[in-house]
Amino acid sequence: MYLEDKYPHRHPLLPNDILKRAINFQAANIVSSSIQPLQNSSVLNYIGEKVGYDEKLPWAQTVIRKGFTALEKLLKDHTGRYATGDEVFLADVFLAPQLYSAFTRFNIHMDEFPILSRLYATYNDIPAFREALPENQPDAVH
Template structure:
């Protein structure tokens, strides 16, 4: 019979429901890869409406990506998924033991996932496309994204190293990398600031 530590080291049959262009799903793919976890990738093409398929709705009633299936456990939302992975698969930890750095990593993740990223979600963009001009949408998005990045800069100012919160890749980096890419690619954010 396998010990508890051996059981934890062997990943269950992980399946990630994802969309290649989703920064939320991108974070989870980064975390899975940093932890060295193998997983099955199931594409949910948001552009084609795959998220409305009744089979996917059984996985995630919100109809968002990402969603992770780990045996009989289903977790949706990138932060919840990554925290679940952090607890179940502790190899290559993404949260530091230092409580101050841990709190800052969680704050950065929260700012990205609740203040910056929602502005670029598929559903938010569809909503605004019908109500305001493309220029207004871009300007508004740039202002909010820049505000979020400015707050993050202040948070990490004293502890940044090779990476956002030190010299190891941590949760903050997992959230920032896809967000920076999206900010530059989708909203022409000038990261020089």
């Protein structure tokens, strides 16, 4: 929100339409509070230590699927080319890395989530999103 206020002349992170704005907040919050923290390395390592190493992946998959099910329901009547229409907004900025992680790191099958799979393919067409992939960072281990 700081960037939104600091640089109002740039492309906005949130749409002007109040419903689309609310959907963006909801989608971003599902990722940032219901999925990402629970599939974070520190949580997975804790589960591995306390429950067993073999339980890490099923835990992450369960958390991701639960969040993705909510996102599919939330976005079903609002998507265009992107999560809430034909412009990239906050929801997309949160969804792009989460989808990448889910489909490549946690072996979530894309066909389980048709809306999110379509968005994932669309995000891969955006150079800035491709450049932000973990393997494209200067400190990436190759």
